[in-house]
Amino acid sequence: MRISILGGSGFLGRRLAARLAADGRLGGRAISELTLFDLQPPDPPPAAGFPVQCLGGDIAQLPPAAIPDGTDVVFHLAAVVSAQAEADYELGRRVNLRGTDAVIDRCRRLAAPPRVVFTSSVASFSGGQGAVLADDARQVPANSYGAQKAAAELLLADASRRRFLDAVILRLPTIIVRPGRPNKAASSFVSAILREPLLGLHTDLPVAPDFALWVASPRRAVEWLLHAATMDSAVMGIDRSVNPPGMSVTVAAILHALDAVKPGASALVRRVHDPATEKIVATWPAAFEALRARTLGFAPHEPLVELVRAFIADDLDATRRERGLG
């Protein structure tokens, strides 16, 4: 089994690579080679029992070696995410759209069409707090990143129909807890209200406590990626996209889970007024039915408290070190 991860240095790419290294197998078959691709050559995961190639380059001009001959599974995670795609239109189009075209073109040239697991996003929908989106809800993106992701879905579904490749597309919820620091993304606060208090730091909350969000943990996201890589795709027909079963949670519920794990920690979260962020996040859908995903075998989400505990187990120490917090 030969596997490529495009965007292999990213938040999810690194976890996925580590998981593959730990498992040594995917879908019951031994992994014979892993290729990691990102702007700079990614670090190989620790202790892989198979060769790992690490390559740097631009996905819009994908070097063929990023998806070597004989590749069985491509995880296409490389992306310019929402704040950046909004700030730089050409960059978003080049990475999110031309990059996907380059993946399609490379896959066409392989002897057998590989499975391509693509990560689209909840940001390709709008609808806001009131909506509970059905599986056949239309994507009406309210940002360039979402529009580019939705367009890339169409191109990959068409490429699958033509048998250039065999795509399974996950429209991921907001993944929390993202390690690192607060950043300029409108979604930054969703991770920050857990991560910062667990680090003993203050953080700002730009929305009301009853604000609801569609979220998932990185552990669950990696499970879904592995399932998407190995499931039978024929049952999907020409519709290759799925809304995986995330969780609809309010900010209050997140803070409640935080206090359950670290009593009193939510006192470090300070409600602020931030109309710019409020305006952006108001369009985000807060809930999905996600029935198709269950039929297709995607695992339901674990409780919020487990998500918080997993962050502490997997990431808290590394984050503390990275940020020089001793």
Place this chain on the structure above:
Amino acid sequence: MRISILGGSGFLGRRLAARLAADGRLGGRAISELTLFDLQPPDPPPAAGFPVQCLGGDIAQLPPAAIPDGTDVVFHLAAVVSAQAEADYELGRRVNLRGTDAVIDRCRRLAAPPRVVFTSSVASFSGGQGAVLADDARQVPANSYGAQKAAAELLLADASRRRFLDAVILRLPTIIVRPGRPNKAASSFVSAILREPLLGLHTDLPVAPDFALWVASPRRAVEWLLHAATMDSAVMGIDRSVNPPGMSVTVAAILHALDAVKPGASALVRRVHDPATEKIVATWPAAFEALRARTLGFAPHEPLVELVRAFIADDLDATRRERGLG
């Protein structure tokens, strides 16, 4: 009022240009200049009372002069249509997607964002005979042309949200009667079963008489294009696409209208068995609710018999001459 038509040599582009020349005005304002663009420089419409620039080139490398400074309205009709986009993947992507990107990029550089009227297609939907598609039906294309059109819709809606331009997108039904000859398009028979008998010629019918289709006349399509160019787009919000009010008609109803206009003509239509065509057309949706279009002021369709009479009035003689039928 400065207007550009991209795809100005096409079936609809020529009619639109002729109509603008005849009217001399659009939305109550005098037309001061018309630019026509296509692979080869289009012929100017007869008797225009304003200057007409005719330019040749590839839309994927759009020359700025195709959308001159100060352009108020762009009709973006240039396309590689379904049979060709299916046969040549790169060509379809280049014209239908890169071409649309080039239009966006040119419009961004104008001092004021022009109205861009884009023609998407019923072929971006699937669902088949049973479906009656609501206005929020999701596009699950079963062909590359439809996938490229749906992706182009997303890019134009996003460009409108960013105020690079101001798009109104029509998902046109199959336009009948197309003049000319039968061709390799799966939809060729829909026009042929009217056009050929009116020319006194035999033609093949590859589907059953109760097969239903979503159609519109070229006259009505031109009306809709003009309305899309002049209507208030702000009421559309971020969703710039509309399913205009075509007609859901069966093949039997088409043949009935034919006989009403030319008694006995349908005897020239011969039912044949053509599983390849049947398989393609089986995915086409046969009916839409088209409620939003009515709210937005798009004119409902005229009866089928009028459509047949309009073809005779507008096109039959020219078609006879073109085809050397005396």
